[in-house]
Amino acid sequence: MRYFRGSFIFTAICFVLGAMYAWNEAHSWAAMGGILWIITVLAVLEISLSFDNAVVNAKVLQDMDDVWRKRFLTWGMVFAVFGTRVLFPLLIVGFTAGLGPIEAVQLSLSNPKEYERIVSAAHIAIAGFGGAFLAMVGFGFFIDEDKDVHWLGWIERPMKLIGMIKAGEIAILLLILIGIGHYLPDAEAKELLISGIFGIITFVVVESIGSIMEAREEARAAAGVVVKSGLAGFLYLNVLDASFSLDGVIGAFALSNNMVVIALGLSVGAIYVRSMTILLVEKGTLSQFLYMEHGAFWAILALAGIMLASALVHIPETVTGLIGAGLIAAAIWWSVRHGEELTD
Numbered sequence: 001m002r003y004f005r006g007s008f009i010f011t012a013i014c015f016v017l018g019a020m021y022a023w024n025e026a027h028s029w030a031a032m033g034g035i036l037w038i039i040t041v042l043a044v045l046e047i048s049l050s051f052d053n054a055v056v057n058a059k060v061l062q063d064m065d066d067v068w069r070k071r072f073l074t075w076g077m078v079f080a081v082f083g084t085r086v087l088f089p090l091l092i093v094g095f096t097a098g099l100g101p102i103e104a105v106q107l108s109l110s111n112p113k114e115y116e117r118i119v120s121a122a123h124i125a126i127a128g129f130g131g132a133f134l135a136m137v138g139f140g141f142f143i144d145e146d147k148d149v150h151w152l153g154w155i156e157r158p159m160k161l162i163g164m165i166k167a168g169e170i171a172i173l174l175l176i177l178i179g180i181g182h183y184l185p186d187a188e189a190k191e192l193l194i195s196g197i198f199g200i201i202t203f204v205v206v207e208s209i210g211s212i213m214e215a216r217e218e219a220r221a222a223a224g225v226v227v228k229s230g231l232a233g234f235l236y237l238n239v240l241d242a243s244f245s246l247d248g249v250i251g252a253f254a255l256s257n258n259m260v261v262i263a264l265g266l267s268v269g270a271i272y273v274r275s276m277t278i279l280l281v282e283k284g285t286l287s288q289f290l291y292m293e294h295g296a297f298w299a300i301l302a303l304a305g306i307m308l309a310s311a312l313v314h315i316p317e318t319v320t321g322l323i324g325a326g327l328i329a330a331a332i333w334w335s336v337r338h339g340e341e342l343t344d
Contacts, residue, residue, distance in 0.1 A: 003279040010271045014039065014264045021260055038256050039265040045321065046269025052303070052324050054273045055296035056137070057237055058280035064233045069281075072234050076241070077274055084242045085266040089119050089249055089259065108259035115259065119249075124188050124311050125195040131307035132173060132199030137240060138301035139169035140207075141293075151294035151331060170200055176308065183312055192311050206236050290338055295331025299324035 018039050022032040061069050094104040108115040141147070142156055143163030150156040162168040177196040181189030249266065256262055280286060286293055302323050306315050 004275045007271045007275045014268050018264050042265025043268035046266045050273045052296040052299035054276040057277040060233050061281050086263045124191045127307045127311045128192040128195030129199040131304045132196035134304035136203040141297040151291040289335035291331040291335045295328040299327045
C-alpha cells in the first residue's frame with residue numbers, strides 16, 4: 001500500500017476541495033454529496049481508461065535513469081494534472097471562441113454549458129490527433145523488426161511485415177483517416193485528416209528527438225562518458241499521457257460540465273495511474289508477466305481505433321475502459337498460463 005500513500009493523501013485533498021466548492025456554490029449537503037460522487041466516478045473512469053498508459057509508462061521508465069524517472073513522476077504529474085486536465089480544455093475554448101485565458105476560465109465557471117458545447121465541438125480534431133498519435137505508438141511496438149516475442153502470433157507476425165515497408169504504418173493510418181472521412185461532411189473530414197496528420201507529425205518529432213538523444217548518448221559512451229539522458233523519454237511520456245487523457249476529458253462531460261469538478265475527478269484518477277506506474281517499475285511486474293506489455297499495446301490500438309471511430313458514432317467511455325482492461329487482463333492470464341507451462 002506504500003505505493004498508493006501519496007494517492008490517498010491527494011484524493012483526500014481533492015475531496016476536501018470538492019466539498020468546499022460544492023458548499024460555496026449551493027450551501028447544500030445533497031449538492032456536496034452529488035459532486036463528491038461525480039468526482040469518484042470520474043476518477044474511476046480515468047483509471048479504467050489509463051491503466052494501459054501505466055503499463056507503457058513503466059516500460060519506458062525502466063530504461064530511464066533515476067533523475068529523469070523522478071522528474072517524470074513529479075514534474076510530469078504537474079503537467080498531467082494541470083496541463084492536460086485543466087489547461088488543455090481551456091486552450092480549446094480560447095482558440096475556438098477567440099477568448100483569452102482569463103475569459104476562458106470565467107466562461108467555464110459562469111456558463112459551464114457553453115464551455116461544454118465549445119469543447120465538445122472540437123471533438124473531431126481531438127479524435128483525429130489523439131487517435132493518430134496513439135495508433136502510431138501501437139504500430140511502433142508491433143512492427144518492430146527486433147520484436148521476437150508474440151502473444152497473438154497469428155496477427156502479430158504479419159504486422160511485422162509492415163515494418164519492412166518504409167513508412168508503411170503511416171500510409172495505413174492515412175488510408176484509415178481518409179476512409180473515415182469519406183462518411184463525414186467535407187468540413188469535418190478535412191478537420192479529421194488535418195488533425196490526424198498533426199498527430200502523426202507529433203509522433204515523428206518526438207521519436208526523432210529520441211533518436212538524436214540516443215545517438216548522442218552512444219557517442220558519449222564511446223568516449224568513456226557514463227551518462228544517460230532521459231529527456232527524450234520524458235517528452236515522449238508526457239505527450240503520450242496527454243493523448244491518453246483526451247478521451248477522458250471529453251467523456252467527462254457526460255457526467256458534469258463543471259470545469260472544477262472535472263479537473264478534480266480526472267486528477268484523482270491520474271495520480272493513481274502514476275502510483276500504478278511506480279509499482280510496475282519497482283516490482284518488475286512487466287518482466288514477471290511476459291505478455292502484459294502486448295496487452296497494453298493492443299489496448300492502445302483499440303483506444304486509437306475507438307477515438308477515430310468516435311468521429312462517426314458515439315462510443316460510451318465505459319465500453320472503452322472495459323475493452324482496454326479486458327485486453328490487459330487477458331494478457332496477464334495468458335502470461336500466467338505460459339509460466340505454468342514452462343514449469344511443468
